[in-house]
Amino acid sequence: MIITKLTGGLGNQLFQYAIGRNLIYINGSDLKLDVSEYDVSNKGNFRHYALDKFNTIQNFASKKETNNFKFGVFKKWLYKSGIVKNKNYFLEKKFxxxxxxxxxxxxxxxxxxxxxxxxxxxxxDILLQEFSLKENIELKFGEILKEINESNSVSIHVRRGDYVKNPKNLSFHGVCSPKYYSESTSKIASLIEKPVFFVFSDDIEWVKENLNITFPVVYLSGIKNIKSYEELVLMSKCKHNIIANSSFSWWGAWLNTNQKKIVIAPKRWFNDVKLDTTDLIPENWIRI
Incomplete structure (x- = not known):
């Protein structure tokens, strides 16, 4: 049995699921998800468990099972320092x-x-199947998907929201500048003909006021009843992608199955330049 702890939003959960899914594939064992982070009693967490919308393994670890492995805060520090060892507990030590x-x-x-x-x-191939939605997205977004499929579609993701509103997040993550998006759209336009940009953002009004996109634009965020997981899948249906410094749009690009896709990602993923992001961005993506 492999237990993977889920924390954060949808993008983070997909990464945490993916590594656990690969390890059970390698070992021929079972995957269980620790979703205790999203317990209703955890009032300090505004995130929620999101993988139930996808065709993922829905097998949850009990409190008893997770307690067999978990460390307290002090022991976690000792573990990361190499003072205490636990051959069955694996805490990420570097990015x-x-x-x-x-x-x-x-x-x-x-x-x-x-x-x-x-x-x-x-x-x-397994993840492409399991990270597909249980619901048929074409029933709800048929016209949008038709527009995406029939054009040289490029998704643009602009993340602000919690990055801007929370000073701690802003200091750690930072946000991609209008200059980044201007250079990215120009780069895409130099490589493909007649691009149409499909914009996704948690602050769509800011995008309209601050990004000067001189090509056809469709603003998808803000459509009535569109869910975040649906936005991620719609991103993945675009032929090309411009992502933010966000695991959410990282997955929108990674799940894009276009063999000739162009993906543009920011060079600076975090404000803290000491964090090594060399392995975060796939080699065939362009960094600006």
């Missing part, structure tokens, strides 16, 4: 890819963000 993690055998607990395709690239 870049750690090849030793893929040597994990059965009976293990994973806690981290694991933001590199190197942790799961070998099961891409």
């Amino acid at each position: 870049n890819f750690d090849k030793e993690i893929l040597k994990i055998k059965d009976n293990a607990f994973l806690q981290g963000y694991w933001q590199s395709e190197k942790y799961f690239i070998g099961i891409r």
Whole structure:
């Protein structure tokens, strides 16, 4: 049994699921999800469990099962410092890819963000299937999908929301500038003919006021009743992608199955330049 702890929003959950899914594929074992982060008693967390909308394994670890592995805060510090060892508990120690993690055998607990395709690239076909929606998205967004399919569609994701409103998040993550989006749209336009940009954002009014996109634009965020997981899937249906420094749009681009896709990502993913993001962005994506 492999237990992977889920934390954060949809993008983070997809990474955490993906590494666990690969490890059970390698070991021929079972995957269980620790979703205790989203317990209703955890009033400080505004996120929610989101993988139930997808064709993912819905097998949840009990409190008793997770307690067999978990450390308290002090022991976690000792573990990260190398003072205490636990052969069955794996806490992410660094942001870049750690090849030793893929040597994990059965009976293990994973806690981290694991933001590199190197942790799961070998099961891409499985993830493409399991990260598809249970509901038929064409029934709700048939006209939009027709427009996406019949044009040289490019998704643009602009994340502000919690990055801007929370000073701690803003200091750590930062936000992509209008200059980044201007350079990215110009780059795409130099590589493909007649691009049509489909914009996704948690602050669509800011986008309209601050991004000067001189090509046809469709603003999808803000459509009545559109859900975040539906936006991610619609991003993935576009032929090309311009992503933000966000795991959410990272997955929108990664799940894009266009063999000739162009993906543009920001060079600076975090404000903290000491964090090594070398393994975060796939080699064939363009960084600006």
